[in-house]
Amino acid sequence: MISINNLTFEIGARALYDEANWHIKPGDKAGLIGANGAGKSTLLKLIVGDYAPTSGSISMAKDLKIGYLNQDLLSYHSEKSILYVAMEAFTRQNELHAEIEVLLKKLETDYSDDILNKLSDKQMEFEALDGYNIEFRANEILAGLGFSQEEQQRPLATFSGGWRMRVMLARILLQAPDILLLDEPTNHLDLPSIKWLENYLQGFEGAIVIVSHDRYFLDRIINKTVESKRGKLTLYAGNYSFYLEEKSLREEIQGNQFKNQQAKIKQEEKLIERFRAKASKAKMVQSRIKALDKMDKISDVDDDNPEVNFSFKFSKPSGRHVVTLENISKSYPNLEILRDTDGLIEKGDKIALIGANGKGKSTLLRIVADADSDYKGTSVKGHNVLQTFFAQHQLEALHLENSILQELQNFAPKHTETELRSILGSFLFTGDDVFKKIKVLSGGEKSRVALAKALTADANFLVLDEPTNHLDMASVNILIQALQQYEGTLIVVSHDRYFLEHVANKIWFIEDKEIKEYPGTYEEYEIWNSKRVQKPVVEKKVVKEEPKKEKKVAPTEDNKRLILKKNKELAQLEQQIALKEADVKELEIQLANEEIYSDATKLQDITRKYNSTKAEYQQLQNDWERIAEEIIELEG
Structure with a gap:
């Protein structure tokens, strides 16, 4: 290939x-x-x-x-809807659609067989390429990537960079x-x-x-x-796990080969040195020197997984209750995020705050960090809580004229230069890199400096928003090790599941506009969440649910009523599908009628009706499948 x-x-x-x-x-x-x-x-x-x-x-x-997704696509600009941009993937179908429209327009004045034959050929090719379903396929991909039906009609230019990148991904996937x-x-x-x-x-x-x-x-x-x-x-x-195991075996073999070769080289060098001055051994010595020069040298194994050699320091521990949230409500225009909900962060908690974008994770994190005061309810810090908050916007707080090392020294004077260099090395700043000015760094490099600063703070409570962005796997491992040995409390938002699994001992998620809690690791939460049955919320307190006690239950009365309603919708759709199918067949008969076929005006009118009716028929079929799947899910 x-x-x-x-x-x-x-x-x-x-x-x-x-x-x-x-x-x-x-x-x-x-x-x-x-x-x-x-x-x-x-x-x-x-x-x-x-x-x-x-x-x-x-x-x-x-x-x-080739379908190529890269970060340069962020610069793509369009005032068209994201649905339109995604459908640009269907190059030939779009060309055919435009050509068919032109031919239909020509038919208003030109009734020649040539135009009719071209139109027929284009329509047959369009149907063969599944042209009537391209909008449905684009809808499906965009929905999977998190776009609602309403959002799909918004111009691409109104979305942030991250969401525009999703549209670019959708377009590439649709190109097949x-x-x-x-x-x-x-x-x-x-x-x-x-x-x-x-x-x-x-x-x-x-x-x-x-x-x-x-x-x-x-x-x-x-x-x-x-x-x-x-x-x-x-x-x-x-896969990657296999790579780690296989690489470990290869490195073990390589390490042994390196040690054996080094031992042999030392032995040869001693022999050469011993007899170098003896004329009778000159030929032998020269022979061995040449053999050493020609030897294929085996490299020593690189240590790609350095261990953390620094530790967090904070001057005093916090009290038992770190943050207490009571009756928190938060709304934006036309969007309610949190409604009269409670939460408690206790000393030693390492909480992963997870969920889909738009559900309020970052909003809740800012409330916890006292970075957002525009809400109802109370958020109270406990005794002796010393907090540091890491977020991408804090890059603006870096001092541009400082070197990287100066930035950390000014922020954390209690740390030695060796400790600070160790932390910076963990985040890819080695050697003379630490003397680079902040102003010459890329956005990703500035992000890593800001994270390094957070790790040097005199804080017993860390609030971390996407800390693994811009880190490679080795640096993520360093961060994991650092947070595992951290004796304080933390809450983190991240989409890196490996990181969450190795850092968090509790999971928070927002559901029905309330804070819910799962008391376990991310992997345990995933297993529990895949099996659980949605239940009506009866309490406003933080919900702690045990996966072992979870049992499958019969549909609730609300679910039964919803299933009944969905079945009625399904029956109505079946009737509509039958009628629409009859309309499609009737129009196909008309298109084959010589009287209509020879009349350009009638043919144009019937062709438009046929295209529209067939698209409506396909949409009804799609709606039927969607509702049928919803009924199956509700029935459990």
Whole structure:
């Protein structure tokens, strides 16, 4: 499918790739991994032709259809609705639709057989390409990515960057390419959308190459892992978890080989040194020197998983109750987020606040952090609570003229330079990088500096909003280790499930405009949540539910009434479908009628009716399927 042969790509004096090789086969679902700066995104740009190799080649079939998602698509601008933008994927169908409209217009004055034949051919091709269903397919993809029917009619330009990226992803998926190249596809998705995308990609029949730092996402999709490191591409025949195990075995073998070779080299060097001065041994010595020079040196194993060697420090512990929320209500114009709800954060809690975008996670986090005062109810901090709040907007608070190291030294003077350098190293600032001015850093680099500052604060309560953004897997591991040994309390919003599973001991989510709590890990919550039956809310307090006590129950009276209503709707739809199907057949008979076929005006009128009626018929079928699925779900 795609063959990368002896690829070399140089940036200045640095070879990002040095005679790298990789053959992507049909059906491959590969995760392209490596540290930040290893060239993963660059490789995708090389494949699509945005960059040219210094040497070597990338070959593929001329008719190979590539779908490429990258962060540059954020700059795409359109005043059209997002539904329209997504439907731009159907290039040929849209061309045919426009051509059919032109031919119908010509028929008003030109009744020639040539026009009629062209119209018939275009309509047949349009139907063969499933043209009448393209809007439904676009609706389906956009809904899966979190867009409501109302939002699908809004112009693309009215959405934020993250939501625009979802539209770009929808358009690429609708193109049904032979291979998908996805550069950080989960960056702008919430958990429900990530899960939807996982299911979609699992059933995708083409090849996939994914650059991602979300190891749960990779594990559920890929069947091969390719590591970009030191200019080479190394293939592992399994998902990310397999890669970790296999790499550990390979490194163990490599480490032993390195030690054995080093021992042999030392022995040879001693022998050479001992007999170097003896003329009678000169030939032997020279022979051994040449053998050492020709020896293929085995590299020592790199430590890709450094351990945390710093610790949090705070001057005094908090009281038992860290934050108490009582009767909290919060609304925006035309949107109610929270209604008369309570919550309690206790000392030692490590809470993951999860859910779909738009449900109020960030709003609740700001209330907890005292960053939002426009709400009803009370939020009270407990005794001796010292808080620090990490959020992306805090990048603006960085002092642009400071170096990275100065920024941390000024903020956390109690820490030694060694400790601060250790923290910065964990977040990809090594060596002389720590002396860079804040003003020359990228947005992602500034985000990492702000997170490093949060970890040096004299705080026994951390409020963290998407702390893993812009971190590679090694840095996420460092953050996990740091938070695991943190003795204070924290609440975090994140879409990285691996991070949440290894950090959180409680889960908060917003449901029915109330704070709900699950007293366990993220993985335990997922198992419980997949099995639970929705019940009417009877209390306004934080709900603590045990998965072991959860039992399947019969439909409630409300559900029974809703099922009855849905069945009536289904029966009405069946009648409408039967009538509409008859209308479609009647119009097809009319289109075949020679009297109508030879009359351009009548043909134009009947053709428009036929196209409209068939689309209505398909929509009724779609509505029937949707309501039938809702009934099945309600019946349990």
